[in-house]
Amino acid sequence: MTFLIRKMIIFFLLFxxxxxxxxxxxxxxxxxxxxxxxFQKKVMQNEIIFLSQxxxxxxxxxxxxxxxxAKEKIAREVLKMKKPHEKIYFLxx
Numbered sequence: 001m002t003f004l005i006r007k008m009i010i011f012f013l014l015f016x017x018x019x020x021x022x023x024x025x026x027x028x029x030x031x032x033x034x035x036x037x038x039f040q041k042k043v044m045q046n047e048i049i050f051l052s053q054x055x056x057x058x059x060x061x062x063x064x065x066x067x068x069x070a071k072e073k074i075a076r077e078v079l080k081m082k083k084p085h086e087k088i089y090f091l092x093x
Contacts, residue, residue, distance in 0.1 A: 024030060064070055075081040082088050 025032070027033075065074075080088065
């Protein structure tokens with residue numbers, strides 16, 4: 001092999017290594033992209049935990065408002081309803 005061919009092969013290999021490094025670090029499936037996806041996964045998992053806790057709390061409120069006591073409380077306090085032969089007194093603040 002001549003000196004020129006050897007230099008061209010070395011240059012070509014170094015060029016390929018450089019291109020590989022750039023794609024590996026900055027390409028569409030690079031380490032940075034994988035790190036970002038992992039971070040998004042953690043954020044979504046935390047959001048799922050928060051929303052499931054809120055869902056349980058709201059389910060409890062729904063069950064509470066289905067009870068007869070809650071229905072009567074809403075009817076008396078919010079809608080100002082009364083039972084027959086009952087007097088309602090309002091307090092002024």
